[in-house]
Each structure stands twice: as structure tokens, then as C-alpha cells.
Amino acid sequence: MNLYAVMAIFRFEMARFFRTVWQSIVSPVVSTSLYFVVFGTAIGSRIQEVEGTSYGAFIVPGLVMLTVLTQSVQNAAFGIYFPKFIGTIYEHLSAPISFVEIVIGFVGAAATKSLIIGLIILATSFFFVDIRIQHPLPMIAFLVLTCISFALLGFIIGIVSKSFEQLQLVPLLVITPLVFLGGSFYSISMLPPVWQTISLFNPVLYLVSGFRWSFYGLSDVPIAASLAAITLFTILCLGVIWWIFRTGYRLKT
Amino acid sequence: MPHIVSVDRLSKTYEGGFEALKSVSLDIEEGEILALLGPNGAGKTTMISIICGITTPSYGSVSVGGHDVVTGFRAARRLVGLVPQEVNVEPFETVFNTVSFSRGLFGLPRDPARIEAVLKELSLWDKRDSKLVELSGGMKRRVLIAKALSHEPRVLFLDEPTAGVDVELRREMWETVSRLKADGVTIILTTHYIEEAEAIADRVGVIAKGEILLVEEKSKLMKRMGQKSLRIELTAPLDAIPDSLSGYALEQDGPDALIYTYDTNAERTGITRLLGDIAAAGLHLADLQTKQSSLEEIFVSLVQESAA
Incomplete structure (x- = not known):
């Protein structure tokens, strides 16, 4: 294992994060605060509580997930796409590093960034609502796993994308709708039966549900199903990345 | 090694x-x-x-x-x-x-x-x-x-x-x-x-x-590839290359100079005999210069040969 290379990529990516601190940290905090104001205050005044939890507190796990998912995908996608775009990827390809090390460096940095943002949002939400975390360790585990698995997805998007437009396409048109429709701001028990069934095909539902369970013990689907879903998703992403590096798809000529 | x-x-x-x-x-x-x-x-x-x-x-x-x-x-x-x-x-x-x-x-x-x-x-x-x-x-x-x-x-x-x-x-x-x-x-x-x-x-x-x-x-x-050229400057202008020098690879370079191209790797360059024949033809030398072909000329000739 070329640990120095992994650390070099990790540090390089983190340096970009801290260079663009306004975009990286302040922007998600501001938008999350706005969600609290709009959803928590405006809608919360009409929906007092969901399954015994105040609406404001109920949406916290969903809000954290919304940001963590999009940030993981965007950070990792940009991280690998940018060297491809400006042509510095030659250095990664000609260095004595394996694809595993490249993935650990890029995905590790992207996951760390979104984990930091997720924790900042969580801390921010303490200012707005009363939050209790019933299962802290599973909560952290869910958060970390989500950061990693969606950073892996972002890494794939970054490699496959041929333009900045394509880079934005999946986060905007797939991830965000899935998060909004995945029970971030409601319990699927509040939906008509048909939509409840349709929601079960949304993979993000399993993440939000599992994450919310770690806070309040509330879940739309069994916790085991959530764990299985995120594990399966991670394995799937790893498989695709392994294939990309084996074939050099969109990386090597 | x-x-x-x-x-x-x-x-x-x-x-x-x-x-x-x-x-x-x-x-x-x-x-x-x-x-x-x-x-x-x-x-x-x-x-x-x-x-x-x-x-x-x-x-x-x-x-x-x-x-x-x-x-x-x-x-x-x-x-x-x-x-x-x-x-x-x-x-x-x-x-x-x-x-x-x-x-x-x-x-x-x-x-x-x-x-x-x-x-x-x-x-x-x-x-x-x-x-x-x-x-x-x-x-x-x-x-x-x-x-x-x-x-x-x-x-x-x-x-x-x-x-x-x-x-x-x-x-x-x-x-x-x-x-x-x-x-x-x-x-x-x-x-x-x-x-x-x-x-x-x-x-x-x-x-x-x-x-x-x-x-x-x-x-x-x-x-190996290098051809050399000898520039022979004469004291008086020349209308045409004399017939007695027609056996040499000579080109006229202006009115009072001749260019002789030769191979440095050949057994004989022919320079001694050429200079003797020039004197015999009644021409007088003002100056002599030699020039080695550059790598560029060698390169161009190689690439052209491969394209032919």
C-alpha cells in the first residue's frame, strides 16, 4: 500500500475544501438554516409532531442526509473530474499507485468533507430544535457509511462525465429528487398506500429511515433493511469502480 | 549491461x-x-x-x-x-x-x-x-x-x-x-x-x-549519413561549368562559385583530383569552404525515404 500517495491525494483534496471555505462550509449551513426556517417553522406550525416527535426535530436526520448525499456526490465527482478536465490526471496514472489507493484518496477526502459538513449541520440544528440521539454509535456509522457510499457514486460520475453539465446532471436530477421523495421531510406513513409502495423502491428512503431510527427510534423500514441497502449500494459502487480501473474506461486511452 | x-x-x-x-x-x-x-x-x-x-x-x-x-x-x-x-x-x-x-x-x-x-x-x-x-x-x-x-x-x-x-x-x-x-x-x-x-x-x-x-x-x-559540401569560390565569374569538369557533381552557386558535394565515408572524396582539374581548366581559386549536413537534413531525408 502506497500510503504516502493516499495521504498526498487526501491532503490535496482537503486543501481545496479549505481554500473554498465559503462554498464548502458556509453555504450548506446557510441553506440548512433556511430549511429549518421554511420547513420547521412554517410547516411545523401546521404539523405539530410526527409519531411523537416534534416536526422540527423529525426533519433533522433528513436534512443532514439531504446535504450529506449531495455533498458526497458533488465533492467526489468534482475531485476526480477536475484533474481529468485540466489534464493533470496523467500524474495519478503514471504514479506507482493502484486504483484502490486512488479511490481511498479521492473518496476518503470527499467523504471526510461531507462528514464535516453533516456534523456542522447537525450542530447548527441544535440551535433550532431539541434533538435527542438514542443510538449515537449507529448514527455515526450510518453517517460515515452514507458519506463513503455516495462519495463512491460521485467518483463514478466524475469519471464517466465528459462535461461540467454531465457532472451536475445526476446530483440535480437524480439525487436531490430521490432525497426529497425519500421521506426526508415526512414519514411515508403519511402518504396514500400506493405512494408508500412506490417509495419503497427509492433507495434513499432506507438511508433516511435508518438514520432517523438512530435519532428517535422511528423508522419507515426495518433497520436491517436499511443496513442491507447501504451495504449493497456500497458493494455495487465498488464493483463499478473496479471495472473502470480494470478497463481504464474514460481514464486511459 | x-x-x-x-x-x-x-x-x-x-x-x-x-x-x-x-x-x-x-x-x-x-x-x-x-x-x-x-x-x-x-x-x-x-x-x-x-x-x-x-x-x-x-x-x-x-x-x-x-x-x-x-x-x-x-x-x-x-x-x-x-x-x-x-x-x-x-x-x-x-x-x-x-x-x-x-x-x-x-x-x-x-x-x-x-x-x-x-x-x-x-x-x-x-x-x-x-x-x-x-x-x-x-x-x-x-x-x-x-x-x-x-x-x-x-x-x-x-x-x-x-x-x-x-x-x-x-x-x-x-x-x-x-x-x-x-x-x-x-x-x-x-x-x-x-x-x-x-x-x-x-x-x-x-x-x-x-x-x-x-x-x-x-x-x-x-x-554515416553526413554528406559534406565544398564551396569553391573563383577569382573570376564563370559563364558555364567547363566541359572538362562535367564528370564531377558540381553545381554553380552564383557567377563565381561552385558547390561540390561528396561523401565523407567514400574511399575517395575526389577533392584532390577536382582541384587539379580546376587548375588545369585555367580557373583560379579565391577561397574554399566545407559544410557538414545538419541533423535536420538527415532527419528530413530519412522521413522522406520512409514516406516514399
């Missing part, structure tokens, strides 16, 4: 069918400077890219320091530094950090003293805290060289290193290359500038249409 780089029957056909390399074999000696000359699209960059791991070969193998570049890629790549043709750098990173990054990527611990030495060697130390986006094109090219040298490679590939740089910087780069050679680094450079190969290379390879036409020591090549 084992070769530091060994290319064996290397072929590359790109998607779409373009055959960039056709079963190329090449051995590179440790410590030499090999210049690869070739027109655009000859396959120079493809070959370097395969050796460095950026491009996948269609057939054949390459070893560096005895390590196969595919099966023993870690050991092989550790020995290699690459300065690519395109000046691509991370625009918002500082010079010092980007060079340090390259060292880490090649599996070496941080070494600020080493980075400082490399930056000083390339006259970049004053710019260490500058962002790359603020540097001129020539400076960025120096940064690429600094990145390639950050991990102390034993083999350095310079792909068109002086394309688009000013004369002063080019000369500085040549000096750097000479110092690296003195340290035992093997250097392979591709270039369009024949005078670059002529000035610094030990051996010259000519590549065209994916095939190596020749690899030879520069001095031998110039001697």
Missing part, C-alpha cells in the same frame, strides 16, 4: 483503428540522453505514455529497470519521471505544494529540503508561494519538470520540453538536462527542434508513422 528501459514489439491501435505504434522495439542504456525525433503523429508521445502507464498497449511489453510496466508497475514507475507535452497544472495550488504533492504520489515522505533544492535548480524558489495560475507558460513548464524530479527518478521522459519556450529558458533546460545526466539520470526527450537533439543527445532515434527508422549514436549518425 542491462538496459534501463527495454521496449519489446510494442504496438498500439487506438479505438477507431489508428495504428500509432507498429511493433516497436527499443533499448535505452542507463545514463544516456536519447532524443526521439519524429513528425507530428509519429507515435513518440504514445510510446512514452505506454512506458509511463498512461496508455494501455495493444501488444508487446516494456520494462524499466528490469520491472515490467504492467505486472511490476510500482517498481517500474518509481524509477520514472514524466514531463508531459501539454502544460497542465492545478491552477489554484502553490508551486511548493504541487511539487510536494508529486513526491507524495510517488510514495515518498515529505522532504522540504529536497523540494527546495529542486525549485532552486529550476529557478522557481522565488515563486514557491505563487499560485500556478499566476505563472507564465515557461514557468509552468519548469514546474512540470520540478514535479517530475521531485521523486528523484532514474529515468526522465521529456515530451517536447522546450516547445514554445524562449531561447534563454531553453538553454537553461539544456543545462539542467546536462546536470541530470552527470548525476546518472537517463533522459529520453522527444523534440521537434533538431538543434536540441544535436546539442544534447548521445543517441538519436527517428520515428515516423509508428515505426522506428533508426537509433544510432548522434556522432556516428551524422558521420
